[in-house]
Amino acid sequence: xxxxxxxxxxxxxxxxxxxxxxxxxxxxxxxxxxxxxxxxxxxxxxxxxxxxxxxxxxxxxxxxxxxxxxxxxxxxxxxxxxxxxxxxxxxxxxxxxxxxxxxxxxxxxxxxxxxxxxxxxxxxxxxxxxxxxxxxxxxxxxxxxxxxxxxxxxxxxxxxxxxxxxxxxxxxxxxxxxxxxxxxxxxxxxxxxxxxxxxxxxxxxxxxxxxxxxxxxxxxxxxxxxxxxxxxxxxxxxxxxxxxxxxxxxxxxxxxxxxxxxxxxxxxxxxxxxxxxxxxxxxxxxxxxxxxxxxxxxxxxxxxxxxxxxxxxxxxxxxxxxxxxxxxxxxxxxxxxxxxxxxxxxxxxxxxxxxxxxxxxxxxxxxxxxxxxxxxxxxxxxxxxxxxxxxxxxxxxxxxxxxxxxxxxxxxxxxxxxxxxxxxxxxxxxxx
Amino acid sequence: xxxxxxxxxxxxxxxxxxxxxxxxxxxxxxxxxxxxxxxxxxxxxxxxxxxxxxxxxxxxxxxxxxxxxxxxxxxxxxxxxxxxxxxxxxxxxxxxxxxxxxxxxxxxxxxxxxxxxxxxxxxxxxxxxxxxxxxxxxxxxxxxxxxxxxxxxxxxxxxxxxxxxxxxxxxxxxxxxxxxxxxxxxxxxxxxxxxxxxxxxxxxxxxxxxxxxxxxxxxxxxxxxxxxxxxxxxxxxxxxxx
Numbered sequence: 001x002x003x004x005x006x007x008x009x010x011x012x013x014x015x016x017x018x019x020x021x022x023x024x025x026x027x028x029x030x031x032x033x034x035x036x037x038x039x040x041x042x043x044x045x046x047x048x049x050x051x052x053x054x055x056x057x058x059x060x061x062x063x064x065x066x067x068x069x070x071x072x073x074x075x076x077x078x079x080x081x082x083x084x085x086x087x088x089x090x091x092x093x094x095x096x097x098x099x100x101x102x103x104x105x106x107x108x109x110x111x112x113x114x115x116x117x118x119x120x121x122x123x124x125x126x127x128x129x130x131x132x133x134x135x136x137x138x139x140x141x142x143x144x145x146x147x148x149x150x151x152x153x154x155x156x157x158x159x160x161x162x163x164x165x166x167x168x169x170x171x172x173x174x175x176x177x178x179x180x181x182x183x184x185x186x187x188x189x190x191x192x193x194x195x196x197x198x199x200x201x202x203x204x205x206x207x208x209x210x211x212x213x214x215x216x217x218x219x220x221x222x223x224x225x226x227x228x229x230x231x232x233x234x235x236x237x238x239x240x241x242x243x244x245x246x247x248x249x250x251x252x253x254x255x256x257x258x259x260x261x262x263x264x265x266x267x268x269x270x271x272x273x274x275x276x277x278x279x280x281x282x283x284x285x286x287x288x289x290x291x292x293x294x295x296x297x298x299x300x301x302x303x304x305x306x307x308x309x310x311x312x313x314x315x316x317x318x319x320x321x322x323x324x325x326x327x328x329x330x331x332x333x334x335x336x337x338x339x340x341x342x343x344x345x346x347x348x349x350x351x352x353x354x355x356x357x358x359x360x361x362x363x364x365x366x367x368x369x370x371x372x373x374x375x376x377x378x379x380x381x382x383x384x385x386x387x388x389x390x391x392x393x394x395x396x397x398x399x400x401x402x403x404x405x406x407x408x409x410x411x412x413x414x415x416x417x418x419x420x421x422x423x424x425x426x427x428x429x430x431x432x
Numbered sequence: 433x434x435x436x437x438x439x440x441x442x443x444x445x446x447x448x449x450x451x452x453x454x455x456x457x458x459x460x461x462x463x464x465x466x467x468x469x470x471x472x473x474x475x476x477x478x479x480x481x482x483x484x485x486x487x488x489x490x491x492x493x494x495x496x497x498x499x500x501x502x503x504x505x506x507x508x509x510x511x512x513x514x515x516x517x518x519x520x521x522x523x524x525x526x527x528x529x530x531x532x533x534x535x536x537x538x539x540x541x542x543x544x545x546x547x548x549x550x551x552x553x554x555x556x557x558x559x560x561x562x563x564x565x566x567x568x569x570x571x572x573x574x575x576x577x578x579x580x581x582x583x584x585x586x587x588x589x590x591x592x593x594x595x596x597x598x599x600x601x602x603x604x605x606x607x608x609x610x611x612x613x614x615x616x617x618x619x620x621x622x623x624x625x626x627x628x629x630x631x632x633x634x635x636x637x638x639x640x641x642x643x644x645x646x647x648x649x650x651x652x653x654x655x656x657x658x659x660x661x662x663x664x665x666x667x668x669x670x671x672x673x674x
Contacts, residue, residue, distance in 0.1 A: 119451075134577075136581075139581060139583075140581065143580060143581060144451070144455055144458075144580075146455060146458070146459065146462075147454070147455055147458040147580040148577065148580050148581075150458055150459065150461055150462025150465060150576060151462060151466070152459065152462055152463055152466060155459050155462065172469065172569075
């Protein structure tokens with residue numbers, strides 16, 4: 001074991017003194033005292049230098065050679081250094097092993113992972129990412145990721161800094177490959193980016209959408225024929241009396257089916273266009289007046305309709321879609337409000353943006369239905385709704401249209417008191 | 433002490449400027465890649481709306497060119513870059529011109545695509561154009577990758593693909609001539625198709641130019657109008673592998 005360094009130093013001094021005394025004795029014996037002392041000290045010095053040389057030599061090749069045998073302070077130094085060296089080797093091995101484990105585990109991940117620094121330059125990525133994005137290991141470290149994945153949407157996703165949502169892109173247009181990116185911020189403005197291959201899901205979704213669109217399209221032509229004949233039949237004066245009611249009912253149902261099919265078509269059209277729409281300026285005041293007129297023309301004075309336009313602001317968006325969304329809301333209100341009830345249309349602007357609200361004095365909706373209300377064919381009261389002849393797709397259309405306009409639908413309702421459907425448009429969508 | 437910090441500060445800002453302008457060039461490149469892919473798919477699928485969209489969006493490419501150009505002039509004027517920084521700026525100024533031309537060619541293809549969409553499509557559904565389009569797209573993609581990585585080796589590889597494009601061009605031209613001789617009613621469409629093929633071939637040339645700028649950036653050697661074989665030996669001497 002190591003001795004106390006102070007003790008060590010003392011014994012070293014004693015040793016030098018002993019050598020000097022021995023030298024002096026030998027010097028006295030041959031008659032040259034000083035030569036004897038100098039000679040013995042020189043021999044000691046050479047010995048120490050040789051030890052130092054051995055030590056250095058071992059330090060240089062410490063991985064391959066055994067430590068030299070030395071006594072005294074040199075021996076202590078050697079054992080101290082070799083201990084430090086062993087400990088360092090041990091930790092290094094352990095770290096290396098951990099790192100290898102980590103790398104192996106990330107390499108076997110089915111999804112890609114990229115670590116980016118604050119400037120969105122690549123710090124590290126796993127093997128799957130290299131396959132998905134065509135990156136090259138080592139070579140691409142330090143390069144800005146947007147320089148290598150040059151899809152414009154991707155650059156704006158990275159630049160936006162809002163990673164609450166994921167992004168789906170087709171890195172190569174015309175090819176089915178579809179990737180989903182999800183950013184996960186960590187540390188100081190660093191970012192983990194998860195990359196997933198969602199080609200298969202995307203294809204399935206496209207197939208579903210295509211199926212709905214094609215099916216509704218194919219259903220339309222036979223329906224038109226049926227509706228046409230029923231229409232003619234119902235006006236036939238020689239029709240036997242007992243057939244009159246069934247034919248009327250058939251006509252009503254075929255009309256309903258036509259409405260469902262055309263709503264389905266509209267929905268699938270809304271879903272299939274992902275392109276940002278070209279903005280037209282929509283005069284909300286005129287739109288509300290039109291809605292009121294259309295409603296009066298259909299239902300007469302069944303309801304009291306109050307229109308309150310508190311701002312001349314316009315919405316930038318697709319006029320046809322906004323009209324269809326607003327009409328669906330108004331139509332719903334008219335269906336559920338009892339005869340003599342009130343329907344209020346209100347358009348106002350505040351610092352948050354523009355708001356369009358339709359409220360009615362209908363039976364209201366109980367809270368458990370609210371979250372699912374915009375799902376397709378979701379019915380609060382199935383038996384009742386069918387009598388009213390809706391398609392069950394109205395609110396789904398409203399939600400889609402609003403989504404495309406970056407707007408939100410808010411539903412407030414109290415059972416027995418009525419409901420209020422409010423569309424919130426952001427300020428960016430408004431034009432004065 | 434102060435002066436050192438200041439100079440570090442300046443060089444850091446300078447680096448940021450260079451990085452930003454490089455990123456802008458690549459995002460312009462990304463837009464071109466998208467435009468090209470859309471233009472080819474508009475033609476092959478006979479999608480007139482997509483073709484019109486391509487022709488309409490070309491202004492965005494032009495806008496980016498102007499803004500990058502201004503940025504480069506600003507860097508030249510205020511930072512007076514030297515050596516490799518100067519080569520980078522010079523290469524960028526040249527590259528954006530090529531990118532902008534590519535954008536114009538895409539616009540042309542988009543325009544023709546929207547016009548051809550109204551006509552009956554040929555039996556082979558523009559298979560050759562699809563094929564050529566894929567080669568050119570991968571050239572553009574790889575040349576921009578080489579630019580991003582400043583990789584002379586990859587750039588040289590892309591530049592060599594240009595011959596492939598030329599061969600395809602020849603083949604389609606021969607085919608178009610056969611069509612025209614078979615039935616003179618085909619002439620109009622065949623001419624339009626030739627315009628598209630010509631535009632694609634030009635885009636390939638511009639991609640090759642970008643590769644040349646990459647090699648210029650790395651080696652400081654202008655390799656325009658030099659045979660590729662000579663460039664290869666030259667690069668090999670400089671230690672860049674083929």
